[in-house]
Amino acid sequence: MTASILTVSYLSAGILFILSLGGLSSQESARRGAIFGLLGITIAVGATVFSEFVTSYRVMAVAMVGGVVLGSLMAHKVKMTAMPEMVALLNGFGGMAAVLVCMAFYQEAVGMLTKTEITIRNIEAILGVVIGGVTFSGSLVAFAKLRGLIGSRPMTLPGRHILNLSLICVAIWVGASFLNSLTVVDGMESLLVLLFIAFILGTHLVLAIGGADMPVVISMLNSYSGWAAAATGFMLGNDILIIVGALVGSSGTILTYIMCRAMNRSFLNVFLGGFGGEGNKIKHSGQKSNQEVVATSANEVAQLLKEAKKVIIVPGFGMAVAQAQHLVNELCQNLQKSGVDVRFAIHPVAGRMPGHMNVLLAEAKVSYDIVFAMDDINDDFANSDVALVIGANDTVNPGAQDDPQSVIYGMPVLEVWKAKATVVLKRSMATGYSGMENPLFSKQNSKLLFGDAKDSMEKIVSALK
Amino acid sequence: MKIAVPKEIYPGEKRVAATPESVKTLKKLGFTVMVERNAGEAASFGDGQYIANGAVVVETADSLWRDADIVLKVRAPYLDPVSKVNEVDLLPENSYIIGLLNPAQNPELLDDIQNKKATALSMDAVPRITRAQKLDVLSSMANIAGYRAVIEAASHFGRLFTGQMTAAGQMPPAKILLIGAGVAGLSIIGVASGMGAVVRVFDTRPEVKEQVESLGGKFLELDFKEDGSSEGGYAKVMSKAFIKAEMELFAAQAKEVDIIITTALIPGKKAPLLITTQMVESMKQGSVIVDMAAENGGNCALTQPNKVAVVHGVSIIGYTDLPSRMASQSSLLYATNLAHLLTELCPGRDGKLVVDVEDDLIRPIVAVYEGELAWPPPKPKVAAIAPVKPVADKKLESPIVDNKKESERDKNKRIAWITVLGGLGLFAIGSPAPESFLSHLMVFVLSCFVGYQVIWNVTPALHTPLMSLINAISGMIVVGALLLVSGPTASPVTILAGLAVFVATINIAGGFLVTQRMLRMFNR
Numbered sequence: 001m002t003a004s005i006l007t008v009s010y011l012s013a014g015i016l017f018i019l020s021l022g023g024l025s026s027q028e029s030a031r032r033g034a035i036f037g038l039l040g041i042t043i044a045v046g047a048t049v050f051s052e053f054v055t056s057y058r059v060m061a062v063a064m065v066g067g068v069v070l071g072s073l074m075a076h077k078v079k080m081t082a083m084p085e086m087v088a089l090l091n092g093f094g095g096m097a098a099v100l101v102c103m104a105f106y107q108e109a110v111g112m113l114t115k116t117e118i119t120i121r122n123i124e125a126i127l128g129v130v131i132g133g134v135t136f137s138g139s140l141v142a143f144a145k146l147r148g149l150i151g152s153r154p155m156t157l158p159g160r161h162i163l164n165l166s167l168i169c170v171a172i173w174v175g176a177s178f179l180n181s182l183t184v185v186d187g188m189e190s191l192l193v194l195l196f197i198a199f200i201l202g203t204h205l206v207l208a209i210g211g212a213d214m215p216v217v218i219s220m221l222n223s224y225s226g227w228a229a230a231a232t233g234f235m236l237g238n239d240i241l242i243i244v245g246a247l248v249g250s251s252g253t254i255l256t257y258i259m260c261r262a263m264n265r266s267f268l269n270v271f272l273g274g275f276g277g278e279g280n281k282i283k284h285s286g287q288k289s290n291q292e293v294v295a296t297s298a299n300e301v302a303q304l305l306k307e308a309k310k311v312i313i314v315p316g317f318g319m320a321v322a323q324a325q326h327l328v329n330e331l332c333q334n335l336q337k338s339g340v341d342v343r344f345a346i347h348p349v350a351g352r353m354p355g356h357m358n359v360l361l362a363e364a365k366v367s368y369d370i371v372f373a374m375d376d377i378n379d380d381f382a383n384s385d386v387a388l389v390i391g392a393n394d395t396v397n398p399g400a401q402d403d404p405q406s407v408i409y410g411m412p413v414l415e416v417w418k419a420k421a422t423v424v425l426k427r428s429m430a431t432g433y434s435g436m437e438n439p440l441f442s443k444q445n446s447k448l449l450f451g452d453a454k455d456s457m458e459k460i461v462s463a464l465k
Numbered sequence: 466m467k468i469a470v471p472k473e474i475y476p477g478e479k480r481v482a483a484t485p486e487s488v489k490t491l492k493k494l495g496f497t498v499m500v501e502r503n504a505g506e507a508a509s510f511g512d513g514q515y516i517a518n519g520a521v522v523v524e525t526a527d528s529l530w531r532d533a534d535i536v537l538k539v540r541a542p543y544l545d546p547v548s549k550v551n552e553v554d555l556l557p558e559n560s561y562i563i564g565l566l567n568p569a570q571n572p573e574l575l576d577d578i579q580n581k582k583a584t585a586l587s588m589d590a591v592p593r594i595t596r597a598q599k600l601d602v603l604s605s606m607a608n609i610a611g612y613r614a615v616i617e618a619a620s621h622f623g624r625l626f627t628g629q630m631t632a633a634g635q636m637p638p639a640k641i642l643l644i645g646a647g648v649a650g651l652s653i654i655g656v657a658s659g660m661g662a663v664v665r666v667f668d669t670r671p672e673v674k675e676q677v678e679s680l681g682g683k684f685l686e687l688d689f690k691e692d693g694s695s696e697g698g699y700a701k702v703m704s705k706a707f708i709k710a711e712m713e714l715f716a717a718q719a720k721e722v723d724i725i726i727t728t729a730l731i732p733g734k735k736a737p738l739l740i741t742t743q744m745v746e747s748m749k750q751g752s753v754i755v756d757m758a759a760e761n762g763g764n765c766a767l768t769q770p771n772k773v774a775v776v777h778g779v780s781i782i783g784y785t786d787l788p789s790r791m792a793s794q795s796s797l798l799y800a801t802n803l804a805h806l807l808t809e810l811c812p813g814r815d816g817k818l819v820v821d822v823e824d825d826l827i828r829p830i831v832a833v834y835e836g837e838l839a840w841p842p843p844k845p846k847v848a849a850i851a852p853v854k855p856v857a858d859k860k861l862e863s864p865i866v867d868n869k870k871e872s873e874r875d876k877n878k879r880i881a882w883i884t885v886l887g888g889l890g891l892f893a894i895g896s897p898a899p900e901s902f903l904s905h906l907m908v909f910v911l912s913c914f915v916g917y918q919v920i921w922n923v924t925p926a927l928h929t930p931l932m933s934l935i936n937a938i939s940g941m942i943v944v945g946a947l948l949l950v951s952g953p954t955a956s957p958v959t960i961l962a963g964l965a966v967f968v969a970t971i972n973i974a975g976g977f978l979v980t981q982r983m984l985r986m987f988n989r
Binding site for chain 2: 010013014017018020021022024025026027030031033034037038040041044045048049053054055056058059060062063064066067068069070071072074075076078080083086087090091093094096097098100101103104105107108114116117120218219222225226229230232233234236237238239240241242243244245246247248249250251252254255258292294346348353354355356358359362363365367368369371373382442444
């Protein structure tokens with residue numbers, strides 16, 4: 001196969017990728033979009049495999065078969081509640097692949113290049129290795145946090161900003177010596193040191209970020225894996241890699257931006273320690289909750305739901321933890337059968353990654369046209385009879401709107417308290433991730449149903465029958 | 466301990482202090498519950514229902530009171546003028562009595578209770594703090610009373626509330642003036658506007674404006690600034706000038722509206738006179754006034770308590786027993802409030818009552834404590850409803866909107882700067898860089914823009930599949946690795962590239978499959 005055919009296949013792959021992402025604009029076209037993506041990658045990989053540049057198939061065949069088997073297994077086994085972990089892991093693999101390709105390519109002697117071209121190539125190598133390394137180690141830490149292998153509370157070392165800064169300084173210094181290295185062996189040494197620094201940086205960066213900020217972290221690592229791919233593309237002079245890297249990178253960046261906006265925080269604020277940081281903990285730990293709340297029973301909730309005309313269900317991370325989504329669907333179906341208008345309201349940062357709740361509800365076969373994003377449904381709470389909050393806390397905190405003292409003041413929240421009655425399913429009176437007390441619970445029209453979300457849902461569903 | 470629930474003997478009182486439902490709660494707390502025969506009959510709760518939920522039905526009031534440790538009442542103990550039975554005489558020594566005792570107006574009753582060495586808890590003295598909301602009997606009764614007031618007004622009003630256009634002619638909607646937007650007032654707004662009436666509302670406390678409007682009422686304002694809220698969330702007495710301005714407003718409104726409902730009460734004082742005889746005379750024939758302050762002297766000059774007076778063709782309703790006219794519902798609420806109180810007073814869930822006079826929630830309710838007068842309680846420290854600070858309103862908007870408020874001019878300025886700096890930056894990169902790099906840079910920048918446009922169109926519901934699809938696509942890096950994998954098997958380049966192929970393939974396979982799996986689940 002000639003070089004021009006290879007280029008044409010890359011071109012068509014690029015177009016297919018763009019169409020693929022465009023397909024995700026609606027649920028109807030989404031599956032077609034995914035097929036476009038698969039088609040694009042098949043064309044690109046096929047063209048490369050059969051191009052004149054590939055002459056030996058042994059190593060490749062083993063690696064590819066292994067990768068496909070492992071990847072399929074993961075995709076098949078993963079639980080929908082564990083999707084954030086899976087995405088974190090795949091982000092990491094993306095970063096790792098970039099690191100490996102950069103290193104391999106660096107060792108491959110490439111024809112005649114001018115001095116400027118070599119410098120540019122080496123800078124690209126540094127970018128690929130450092131970004132890829134940060135992505136890989138950061139993703140592994142994020143994975144461990146999501147899995148619960150390590151605590152989800154932010155772990156901060158004293159003087160961590162200085163630590164990060166000095167790491168970056170060291171990296172620049174090592175990078176400079178790498179640019180000046182004369183032999184490939186010297187260069188590899190410097191690259192490995194750089195990779196090591198990137199690992200520490202990535203680990204440290206993500207360790208300092210708490211559980212509820214995970215949507216931001218995952219989106220960000222997603223974008224890093226893209227930028228790393230783009231750097232690799234520059235180094236290899238491969239346009240399709242640059243296109244893919246740019247698409248992935250901008251996608252992750254936009255998601256990060258959306259998540260930050262949904263928490264009314266700047267990107268920097270998330271990383272330099274926002275809520276869950278030391279300051280807030282001290283402020284709130286000594287204070288015993290003196291909120292007075294009205295507890296209710298599953299029977300009462302069932303009664304309330306049965307008598308309602310319009311119900312809005314607000315799922316949060318608690319629903320995912322308790323794996324209660326199937327029962328939520330059962331409840332929804334029961335209510336619909338008796339003529340109740342049931343809808344779902346999803347806060348952008350509900351769960352541990354963007355769109356997490358939508359996937360869980362879809363898994364439980366909740367029809368997607370009754371699932372609404374926050375901006376589309378927030379005005380309707382006032383016309384609803386019951387707002388049923390399942391395991392959400394900070395995303396329904398009225399303090400974000402009316403208490404300037406609150407650390408989450410200004411964050412857009414779901415206005416569940418405007419419904420005629422609000423029922424909150426909660427494990428205990430503990431505060432949410434932000435450590436803020438939630439004035440919602442002591443509002444006059446709020447009732448709390450304590451207990452594991454799944455047990456509570458089971459009781460409500462059976463009381464409805 | 467034994468709880469006794471007597472039948473109310475006050476004339477016309479249909480409510481009862483415990484319902485079959487609340488008996489269940491009381492039993493769970495470990496109490497024994499005795500109910501007088503037919504105690505719940507007027508509120509539509511039969512003895513059978515009480516028995517089914519574990520209560521004992523006692524034949525006579527005498528034996529019921531005699532055995533009681535705790536007596537749950539609705540009205541304060543009453544001296545029946547016919548049978549000469551005085552309930553307070555029946556109260557056993559060292560017992561507890563809980564009800565709407567109205568201690569401010571009933572000093573003799575407190576004396577009698579002291580003589581009995583008993584403890585009296587008055588439900589009408591529940592403090593207006595957040596913690597006490599579940600005990601707030603006045604609010605639950607006022608809510609019902611408001612509802613009933615609208616129903617009474619409607620039944621004495623000769624026209625419809627809702628406006629309609631029919632073949633037989635046009636019916637204008639009823640216009641209602643409501644004075645006082647407390648709990649009863651808010652309930653009135655909700656019910657009356659639900660029935661289609663136009664509701665205008667006046668209240669001396671500016672902070673209720675938002676609540677009034679949220680229920681569909683129109684808030685009338687004076688050109689006069691004075692805040693009528695006092696500690697504890699109730700209204701206070703206003704200045705002379707304010708009252709004058711207010712009366713002018715009422716006089717003007719009286720000529721226009723069809724129905725006036727007044728709910729103005731100031732705690733511990735006679736109700737303010739708001740509707741004068743002249744105002745009543747100026748109203749249209751067939752109009753209705755509901756005076757919900759009739760029991761405390763009335764807001765209208767012509768109100769006769771417990772009667773409907775018709776003066777100048779205007780029906781003036783002075784019922785003082787509005788909650789009792791909805792006995793079933795109001796008993797349910799009252800009994801639930803009592804059950805909450807007893808839950809609060811029985812921390813051990815062992816059927817033993819513990820009255821903690823140190824508790825902010827409990828202290829104001831205690832009128833007599835073990836034979837000692839405890840009335841009046843010390844003043845509450847916290848204001849119940851935070852007064853509206855005009856500054857706060859502005860702040861509410863700011864954190865979210867501020868960024869968008871950036872003026873067009875500033876925006877243009879900013880864009881100009883970005884363009885200039887971007888151009889300079891490109892020039893700085895472009896002049897030393899080789900041609901090959903720049904062509905790649907062009908591809909990169911344009912792809913970023915394409916990505917930006919495409920990704921913003923992705924529906925938020927599909928953000929998770931988007932991320933996994935992106936993972937799969939980023940597996941394209943395999944192409945770079947494939948170009949390097951053909952060397953000798955043992956060389957470091959081949960090993961690194963082989964690993965890269967492996968890892969990237971996991972991304973491709975895993976990413977696509979899991980995306981497909983997720984997307985298949987999204988169904989209508």
